[in-house]
Amino acid sequence: QQQVKQSPQSLIVQKGGISIINCAYENTAFDYFPWYQQFPGKGPALLIAIRPDVSEKKEGRFTISFNKSAKQFSLHIMDSQPGDSATYFCAARRGGSYIPTFGRGTSLIVHP
């Protein structure tokens, strides 16, 4: 059973555009939602994270939007750049758990 559903599987955006990746979860006990960025041949790196007591968190061009009632959260990349081309993973973790549940990833390509 996939507890975190991530979409789309792949995304192509023009330089300067907005990239949007969506995730939906089922377990209402999840209380921490990180996003990871992975470049080819590298390990994933923590990009930005949010807790359900806020609806939005912004760090530079990256914004997480969180909708607790809909059990959905999304990553928005504003002014997308070719250097943003990577695979992005959303995740969710239950309070007190060591183990996050990852989405299946979104491959983002930003064309120059």
Added chain:
Amino acid sequence: SQTIHQWPATLVQPVGSPLSLECTVEGTSNPNLYWYRQAAGRGLQLLFYSVGIGQISSEVPQNLSASRPQDRQFILSSKKLLLSDSGFYLCAWSVQTYEQYFGPGTRLTVT
């Protein structure tokens, strides 16, 4: 600051050969340690995690095993590799239940 090392970076092994991948963490004590596998173009599959020396939890049954001989050392092993063991192996660490930080990974190709 904390750093995580994995070696080797790449490895090509024949079917039936043994495997040993090593991961070490610097700059922290008593970290939680994790082994993940990532098949080509796929997501992250948790293989093992450890919350302390000698404490290993397995998430999926397979011909792999893990050991934690020292506080900041995590080893992934196999006695006989299968073709299906090919993939990108990632070690990660966390402090208690906080964020996970991943290592650079080991690319394993079983031929």
